[in-house]
Amino acid sequence: MQKILNGNEAVALALKQINPDVFAAYPITPSTHIPEVFSSYVANGEVDTEFVPVESEHSAMSACIGAAASGVRAVTATASQGLAYMHEVLWNASGMRLPILLANANRALSAPLSIHGDHSDSMSQRDTGWIQLYADSPQEAYDLTLQAYLIGENAKVRLPVMVCFDGFETSHLSTNVEVLEDKVAKDFVGEVKTLNPLLDLENPVTYGSYTNPDWFFEMRRSQHEGMQNAQKIISEVGKSFGKISGRDYAEPIETLEIEDAESVIVIVGASSGSATEAVVKLRSKGKKVGMLRVRSFRPFPFEAVANALKKAKRVAVCDKTMPAGGVGGPLFAEVSAALLANNLNPKVVNFIYGIGQRQFSPTHAEEIFAKLEEKDCERINFVNLRE
Amino acid sequence: MNFIPNLKTVSQNPQRLAAGHRLCPGCGIGVIVKQILTVTDQPIITVNATGCLEICTSAYPQTSWQIPWIHSLFQNSAAVASGIDAALKALERKGKLKQKPKIVVFAGDGGTYDIGLQALSGLAERNHEVVYVCLDNEGYMNTGYQRSSASPLGAATTTTPAGKKIPGKQTNRKNITAILAAHNIPYVAQASPHNHADLMLKAHKAFKAKGVAFLNVFSPCPTNWKSAPALGMEVAKAAVETNFWPLFEVENGKYRLDYEPKERKPIDEFLKGQKRFKHLFKPENAELKNRLQAEVDTRFAEIKQLSQM
Incomplete structure (x- = not known):
C-alpha cells in the first residue's frame, strides 16, 4: 500500500x-x-x-x-x-x-x-x-x-x-x-x-x-x-x-554500476540521489563511473566495501561532516582503512559536501568525478563552496 | 494515618540492602536506606545516582542489592525512574503487569541539588509514581568533600577551604525542600535517621503517595565532616536540636512542623564536633558564625509560619 x-x-x-x-x-x-x-x-x-x-x-x-x-x-x-x-x-x-x-x-x-x-x-x-x-x-x-x-x-x-x-x-x-x-x-x-x-x-x-x-x-x-x-x-x-x-536489506551497502567502474563515489544518506543521477548521465556518455552507498556505518562493513571497490581505480569518498583535523572525514577514514586492510591501493580522495545543508546537486556529483581524474587533486576537497 | 513504625513488625519485612557493603563507619547512608526500604513489604525497584551508595554497594562482580537495582549516571536518576514508571504504566495498560513494584531513587545532594535538579524537576512536574530520596551529606563526599549547593555557610570544603582571606563557603545552602514543595507534588518531607520513627513514618507516607514523593534526609558523613564515627547519629540529632535541620513535611500542599525543640540550642552545639567548622570558632570569624545562626533561625521561622497557615 x-x-x-x-x-x-x-x-x-x-x-x-x-x-x-x-x-x-x-x-x-x-x-x-x-x-x-x-x-x-x-x-x-x-x-x-x-x-x-x-x-x-x-x-x-x-x-x-x-x-x-x-x-x-x-x-x-x-x-x-x-x-x-x-x-x-x-x-x-x-x-x-x-x-x-x-x-x-x-x-x-x-x-x-x-x-x-x-x-x-x-x-x-x-x-x-x-x-x-x-x-x-x-x-x-x-x-x-x-x-x-x-x-x-x-x-x-x-x-x-x-x-x-x-x-x-x-x-x-x-x-x-x-x-x-x-x-x-x-x-x-x-x-x-x-x-x-x-x-x-x-x-x-x-x-x-x-x-x-x-x-x-x-x-x-x-x-x-x-x-x-x-x-x-x-x-x-x-x-x-x-x-x-520485496525490499531486501541483506547487504549493508548499496551499489550502482560498480562492476566495471573505474571511478566510484562512496557516500552515505540522501545525497546518493544526486550521485545516482550523475552516474546515469555519465554512463550514457560512456564513462565508467559507479556509486557505493554505505547503509550500515556501525558496524562498518569493511569487507563488503573493499570487495565492491576491488576493481576501482579512483574512489571519491564524500563526507557530510568536517574532517576536524583528521586525515579526512569519518567515511574517508573508514573507506581508506578498509582498502588498505585488503591490500587495495586505488587513488582515494575526500570530498566534503552538504555542510549545513549546502546544495549538492547531480552537477556537483559530476564535478566530483571530473576532479577525481585531475592529476594533482588535493586529499581533501570542498564541494560547492565559496573561496 | 494509623501506621506506627514498630521495629519488631518492620524487621519482618525483607532485607533489601545486604550487610557487607563498603560504606564508611558512622555513615548515615546505610542506616537511612535500610530504614526506608524496610517500611514496606511491597516489591521495590531502586534507582541509584552515582555517588557513595552506588560505589559502595555495586562493585562488580559483587552486589549488596537483593532487589532490582539500576545505576545509570550522576544527574539522570530521576529520568531513569521516569522511564521505569512509564514502562509499568504501559505494561499495566496492556494487562501484562503481574505485580506493580514501587520505584525508589537514592541520590546524594550533588545529584539532587546540583547536577540532577533539572531531571528531578521534570520528574516532579510529570508526577511519576516515584519515591525520590536525597541523601544529604552537604557536599561531594565520594570524591573527598567538594562544596555542593547543599554545603552550609562557613563550611570548610576542599573547594571552599578555610583560608586566611576567605574562611570557608560564603553562601547559604540551597533550600531544595522548598523548591520541591513549590512543584505542588503530593508529598515532601525532611527527616533525620537519628529519629527513626519519624523517618520511617515519612517513608511510609511517601510509599502511599499518589505520585512523586520527595524525602530529604540528613546523612552524617564522619569521614569528611571530620567528626567522630561513633557519634554520627549524635551529630544528626544536634542538627535537629539546633533547628539547623528542621523535621517537617508538606502533605498535599500543607506544611507541618513535626518537631520543635523545647529550647533551641545554639548553632555551636551542631558545629563543635566537626572539624569542617573549626575555624568558625576563631574570634575573627564570629560574624560569619552569627550569619549562619541568623540564617538557621530565619529558615526555621519560615517553616513554622508556613505550618501555622
Whole structure:
C-alpha cells in the first residue's frame, strides 16, 4: 500500500506499527514531527505506548534506559544538539546492552547555529557503541525503523540502534512510501525479547555496577563482539524483511554500476540521489563511473566495501561532516582503512559536501568525478563552496 | 494515618540492602536506606545516582542489592525512574503487569541539588509514581568533600577551604525542600535517621503517595565532616536540636512542623564536633558564625509560619 509521507511521518508510522511501550522525547528541529505525530496516536488511543514528554534530551535517553532495563521497548527521536546532549547517556545505554531505538534526523551542530542538515551530529556519536544505520529516503527510514528492534534485541547483539536520515532532505521530503499492512508489520516485529529485565522481581539484577580495572576491559570486549555479530544479524533481518516487503536489506551497502567502474563515489544518506543521477548521465556518455552507498556505518562493513571497490581505480569518498583535523572525514577514514586492510591501493580522495545543508546537486556529483581524474587533486576537497 | 513504625513488625519485612557493603563507619547512608526500604513489604525497584551508595554497594562482580537495582549516571536518576514508571504504566495498560513494584531513587545532594535538579524537576512536574530520596551529606563526599549547593555557610570544603582571606563557603545552602514543595507534588518531607520513627513514618507516607514523593534526609558523613564515627547519629540529632535541620513535611500542599525543640540550642552545639567548622570558632570569624545562626533561625521561622497557615 502506497502512502505519501515525509521521512518523519514514515518513521512515526513505523513506530505506530511497532507499538513500543515507552516513547520519551524532547522537541528539536527537524525531528519534532515524529513525537508530534506519535502523540496524536497516543491521544487517539491508537497505540498502548506511554509517551514521556521529558524536559531534555539527556532525560529522554535516560528514560529510555529505565524503560529498556525494565524489559520493554523504548524509543526516542532527536537531532543535532539533542543528540549531542545525549552523548554520555548513549555510552551508558550501549554499555548496559539495552536495545533502545533512536530516530535521528541528521542536522548540523552549532556554532554558528544551523537548523539544517548534515551528518556532524550522528558521525560525532559513531564511537558510542550504537549500531548506526543511514537511510537514503523516507522509504528506507520506514523500513529500517521496522528492522531496528530485531537487530538490537538479538541475543548475539544486545545493542541500541540509531536510524539516521537526512534532516529536511529526508525528514521533510514527502514522497510515495510503500507501507506494510499493520498486521504484517506487527508480526514481523513481534514481541520484545528481554534479557535480565529489572521487572523480573524473583531474580533481582544489578544494572550499571561499578567496575575496577580487573573487569572493565572484558565488558568492553564483550560489547565489541556484539557489534561484530551485528553485521550478520543486520543481514539476516534485512533478508527476512525483504521476504515480506520485496525490499531486501541483506547487504549493508548499496551499489550502482560498480562492476566495471573505474571511478566510484562512496557516500552515505540522501545525497546518493544526486550521485545516482550523475552516474546515469555519465554512463550514457560512456564513462565508467559507479556509486557505493554505505547503509550500515556501525558496524562498518569493511569487507563488503573493499570487495565492491576491488576493481576501482579512483574512489571519491564524500563526507557530510568536517574532517576536524583528521586525515579526512569519518567515511574517508573508514573507506581508506578498509582498502588498505585488503591490500587495495586505488587513488582515494575526500570530498566534503552538504555542510549545513549546502546544495549538492547531480552537477556537483559530476564535478566530483571530473576532479577525481585531475592529476594533482588535493586529499581533501570542498564541494560547492565559496573561496 | 494509623501506621506506627514498630521495629519488631518492620524487621519482618525483607532485607533489601545486604550487610557487607563498603560504606564508611558512622555513615548515615546505610542506616537511612535500610530504614526506608524496610517500611514496606511491597516489591521495590531502586534507582541509584552515582555517588557513595552506588560505589559502595555495586562493585562488580559483587552486589549488596537483593532487589532490582539500576545505576545509570550522576544527574539522570530521576529520568531513569521516569522511564521505569512509564514502562509499568504501559505494561499495566496492556494487562501484562503481574505485580506493580514501587520505584525508589537514592541520590546524594550533588545529584539532587546540583547536577540532577533539572531531571528531578521534570520528574516532579510529570508526577511519576516515584519515591525520590536525597541523601544529604552537604557536599561531594565520594570524591573527598567538594562544596555542593547543599554545603552550609562557613563550611570548610576542599573547594571552599578555610583560608586566611576567605574562611570557608560564603553562601547559604540551597533550600531544595522548598523548591520541591513549590512543584505542588503530593508529598515532601525532611527527616533525620537519628529519629527513626519519624523517618520511617515519612517513608511510609511517601510509599502511599499518589505520585512523586520527595524525602530529604540528613546523612552524617564522619569521614569528611571530620567528626567522630561513633557519634554520627549524635551529630544528626544536634542538627535537629539546633533547628539547623528542621523535621517537617508538606502533605498535599500543607506544611507541618513535626518537631520543635523545647529550647533551641545554639548553632555551636551542631558545629563543635566537626572539624569542617573549626575555624568558625576563631574570634575573627564570629560574624560569619552569627550569619549562619541568623540564617538557621530565619529558615526555621519560615517553616513554622508556613505550618501555622
